[in-house]
Amino acid sequence: MIVDDSSYFLNAARCLLEGEGIMVVSVASDSAQALQQATQLRPDIALVDIDLGSESGLELAERLRHEAGPSPPPVILISSHAEDEYADLIVASPALGFLAKTALSSGAIHDLLARRDDGHRDAPVTEPPER
Secondary structure (H helix, E strand, O other), rough: EEOOOOOHHHHHHHHHHHHHOOOOOEOOHHHHHHHHHHHHHHOOEEEEHHHHEEEEEEHHHHHHHOOOOOOOOEEEEEEOOOOOHHHHHHHHHHOOEEEEEHHOOOOHHHHHHHHOOOOOOOOOOOOOOOO
C-alpha cells in the first residue's frame, strides 16, 4: 500500500514498484483512506509519505499500528525532503525505516524488511541498494 497526497507520485511509484515485481494492492491519498484500506486489505507493507498535505504521515504510522487490526502492516516512511529534516521523528516513530522518494525501489524495500526480520532497526536506507 502506498499513501501519498500526490496523485502523480502514487501513479509513478505504483508503476515503478509493479515493474520491479511488487504488487501494490492499494493507494490512498489521506489517513482515512489508508486506515480503511489497511484494515480491509491487510497489505504486507505500507509506504507512507511523511507530509500528507494537511495531515502527518508520522501520525498515520502510529494510527496504523493501533487501528489497523491485529496485524498492522509495517510502515516505511517516505519523503521528498532530506532524511535529516525528520531524523529524530523517524527514530521515535513506529516505522520500520525511511526511504527518500528518489531511492524508492523493490530492493530498498526488501533491504528494510530484511533488517526487521534480522531484529535490527539500523539507520534508515536512503540510497538504492547496489546490484
